[in-house]
Amino acid sequence: MKAGVDRYSSVAIALHWLIALMVIGQIAGGLYMHNLPKEQAELKFQLYQLHKSFGVTVLFLTMLRLGWRLSHKAPPLPAAMPAWEKAAARGAHVGFYVLLVALPLVGWLIVSSSPYADSVQTYLFGVIHWPHLPFFDGVEDRKALSHDFAEIHEYLAFAMIGLIGLHVAAALKHHFINKDTVLAHMLPAAGRRA
């Protein structure tokens, strides 16, 4: 296969792996911080601040990626792929975009509706002030509402984990079983099949 023809653009590849790294880190970090005991309040607090920072970063990178994707063609799927597999692949990709936008947004809702919100402003990476969403001033039971958003966030995170599993399995299947170029579409030059 010829590099530069049958693959995603360098920008799309860079964004894919950058976002992939962050999302996996967010999932691992999110599960870890959520289960930290109260005795480790300082670590817990700092991890939540970091989680918010990376969450907003993923949101921005996803916007960038969506903009890029809409203005640049993706390489075609192998002609030999059955139609249902093609549809499943497209569906999975759409699912990723939906989750990549929804997860940070729901996280933002959790933070903004929290009873802690007034006392804990968000500073991305300790530097850039990130405002709370303004809808929750008059809410009676902010704790309950924030908790509901947290539940949704959790479900979305588990959906993300499932989708990543499917995505990785499919990529490996294409590479090692079908022996086609689907995985190579998204690999940096060094890892591409000759």
Add this chain to the structure above:
Amino acid sequence: MRMILLAAAAVALAACGSKADVAEATPADASAPETDETEVSPAPPSAAPAAAAADSAAAQKWDLPPPAWNVDTTKSRLTFTGTQTGKEFAGSFSKFAATIIFDPNNLPDSSIEVVVDMASAKTGDRQRDDALPSKDWFAVAQFPTATFTSSEIVEKGANAYEAKGILKIRDAAKDVAAPFTLTITDRAVADGTATLVRSDFGVGQGEFATGEWVGLDVKVSFHIEARR
């Protein structure tokens, strides 16, 4: 996140009295002439405390009201330390004013009043400093100042005193005692510390009313330098 404040200040001085007017109790008496020895000001004779008067000839000198002291705001500090998620942090109030009428030989007529600008609290952390003025903490929009007003100043040993009085933070007033040391050379230097419980004053509302995230104890320290 948050903390408290404190407030108490003190100072003293041994030299003889200038004509500070106790009744006015304003620090504006800087204009008082700096006479060195007993003077001619119209101190009301009735102001002489019985204890001092009973004290022999030397007592005559203390028949005068205690002098007012001018706090050196560039050298005086009002600081506090608290804990957030178990970790200690320090902060300070950059704006406060103290009205100090003090004579170690006339403690009954001595008084200390401190007014703290609650919006001037800074801890070197943006998140905390954003939270401090907010309604769950100092609520500075509603309660811009905290005050300490002494009711009694007692001697506790050599160069050691205790100012008892009422500390008002937000809408809560509580009796507090602030021990302090005092040395007087060409100026008076007072240092003291008091530990406050922030929940006594409603500092930290809602989710922060307990010490889960932010410790309830706040240590407040003051370093006051003043001249007559």
